[in-house]
Amino acid sequence: MKFNKFILGGMLILAAVIYLIASSTQASAEYFMTVDELKEDGANAYGKSLRLSGAVIGNTIQYDPQTLTLTFEIAHVTGDNKEIEAMGGLAEALYQAVNDPSRQRVTIVYVGPKPDLLRNEAQAIVTGKLDENGVFQAEELLLKCPTRYEEAVPEQASEN
Amino acid sequence: MFAEFGYGVLLVSFIVTVYSGIAAVYGAMNKSASLVESARRAQLLTFPLITISALALIYLLVNNHFEVAFVYEVTSRSMPTYLKVTAWWGGQAGSLVFWSWLLAVFTSAVTLRKWDRDIEFLPWVIVVSSITLAFFLGMVVFYENPFTRFWLSNGNVVPGMFPPSAAATIFTPQDGQGLNPLLRHPGMIIHPPMLYLGFVSYVIPYAFAMAALITGRTDDRWTRITRRWSLWAWLFLSFGLVLGGRWAYDVLGWGGYWGWDPVEIAAFMPWLTGTAFLHSVMIQEKRGMLKHWNMILIILTYALVIFGTFLTRSGVLSSVHAFANSPIGPFFMGFVSLSLIASVALLIKRWPELRSETEMKSMLSREALFLLNNLLFMSILVVCFWGVIFPLISELFTGQKVTVGPPFYERATGPLFAGLLFLMAIAPLSAWGHSTVKTLGRALWKSFAAASIVTVVLIATYTQNVYAVIGFFLIALVLFATLHEFWRGARARQKAQGENFFSALANLMGRNRRRYGGYIIHISMALMAIGILGIEIFQKETQGTLSSGEELNIAGYTVQYRELASWDDRGAGVNYTRAIVDVYENGIYLGQLTPRIDYYFDSQQNMTIPGQRSTFKDDLYILLVDWQPVSTIGATFKIYVNPLVNWLWIGSILFLFGVIFAAWPENDPADEPARRKVTRDNRQASAAD
Structure with a gap:
């Protein structure tokens, strides 16, 4: 009898936690996509909460300090780590993406301060929604500049 | 020269560590005291060895030896000397050495303690810490060597410990890349060591837990010996987390302090199990219950510490997928899995011997509320873990990678944290063994009334936001209930001993450091919660x-x-x-x-x-x-x-004080007989009523 009381209490807590996790997951799920996947998805992608990653193309970065509007393009980078590994690492994959004009690109618009890490060949992970004009309206902007061991090999030219 | 020397010493310390582990196992199996003693000495030797190797690394860092790849990566000529020293833990290879060094410091300290009463633990504590240390040293020696240099071979610059070809010459770049400026902040200089201190200290209680399981000495001796250890471990871990938050607030320039980033969560998860452990271990000591549970918690904490060490230092981490990118990732995952399997197997073997001595009777008893507190901490852990692995799961089942961001964590953990606040208010008022709504209500009603008044005033003057109102009510309840406890205890002592109020309060706290230290920590948590509510809801x-x-x-x-x-x-x-x-x-x-x-x-x-x-x-x-x-x-x-x-930062300073107060050495409580404490505590609790 007493034992059951605790089992019941435990079950209630368990149910509550499962509910919390399930409902919160549903409410805040963001679909991870690459630029290619986004283009493929077409009209389906409009309005969905998305998390898009790609390589920042340096010469497309525009910033209007009056309105704090940041605009730039990102190029497709594969989401598959094995492929990235095969290309010689993330930094190399980003480099290839930026310098390959045949890659699909998406324009990102973000309103806010210009992040310090935004530069050519950075990996951008943007959270937001695609609007009807095919422009990605980002609410959050995350940047990674990979500095990996392989690239840590200095340029030979720096030798005296 | 220093590079070869440092690497050589590192290699020797790896061999010594492996020897220490093997000798300890053989010594314990064959009951050979001399072999165990030899293992203990080998264990002690690792500390000076790794120190020497670390000094060699620091020498290279400080003196701009850019031919060493690690030095090239984390320092530059323009950096001041102190930053070059702290660059030691500014990169993966160096921080693994740092981790190993801390572990050597702790295991040496442990092996130097008085062992007479627990001599059967000694070999197994050495074994567990040696295996852990050998793993980290092995990573450094074979995969993430901080002494790797650049070589000029056939016109190419290649990194390697030794010349790739006979004709190769050392290549020295003019200047290093320099430590990431974001990491050149005082907060970031002490944040990693604090976090690592916390991580590494948890190896010790885990080692004792495993020793208890292996030797079959399954009383609460292991928790008593390691109680203070786990408190210090918890202090460092907590403070490391707070410093990280402060750093983010001061440097990252997004007006926040915590972003539910996988790296942050990786450091937060062992804190959750560690905090749960801190509470439930008290139940084992006072009531002889939850013994299985404590084992599970310390095993989990250890696994999460190793996992966290890896995750926080694996470099690029935009998603959980990233750890496949690091060459040492699979080794870490393998080590975590193996230690989990071995620990759980041991636990299952000893399962019947860890049965509770008392049965839990009342839903509102202190032990039941502590258990509930543990369940809430574990629930938060599950939420965090789910959030981190969700992309993997969804990809596995739907083929689509779906991720969850901060709103997920905020929404799912919010009610759980609220539940913890509520428990923080009521659990200290409930009695061991048996409590009813009536007894609890009698102890709580004044604080409840006071908190209600504060809440009404807040609604009238400050906010009508429903979450904020609930949060502030709970915070007020914790503050009033806890302060009331101080008041009641001091008053009771004042009457009994005829002291004035303040010396009664001081004596009361001084004699019950753990309890009142705990209350100070609860107050500091409530203060921190004020800050968190403030920035989260009203920014x-x-x-x-x-x-x-x-x-x-x-x-x-x-x-x-x-x-x-x-x-x-x-x-x-x-x-x-x-x-x-x-x-x-x-x-x-x-x-x-x-x-x-x-x-x-x-x-x-x-x-x-x-x-x-x-x-x-x-x-x-x-x-x-x-x-x-x-x-x-x-x-x-x-x-x-x-x-x-x-209030977040004020609370964290008070928190620091509270933990130090609780952990401050008094006459060794580990030597007191277990159950006498219970009666003394009961008497005091009833005296306080």
């Missing part, structure tokens, strides 16, 4: 581009732009751009703030330092976002007002 922001004399208004503040200056400091390798703004509140001049942007030439990176004005009421947090280089007339600002956030 305001505005932004705009101003020319000189123009102003922005936000939440009663007026920020007026004065001027901007930009200059180079060639010696430090930094360009500073600093704006000066005047700040008014409701028309009254408060002073100037100087938000700035530092540009580091060596790493070509900006660092945005906010201008902050901090009060108990709120923080004014001004970021210089952009400026016009030509005219220096216009500058763009982003301004946050973060209400109450200061």
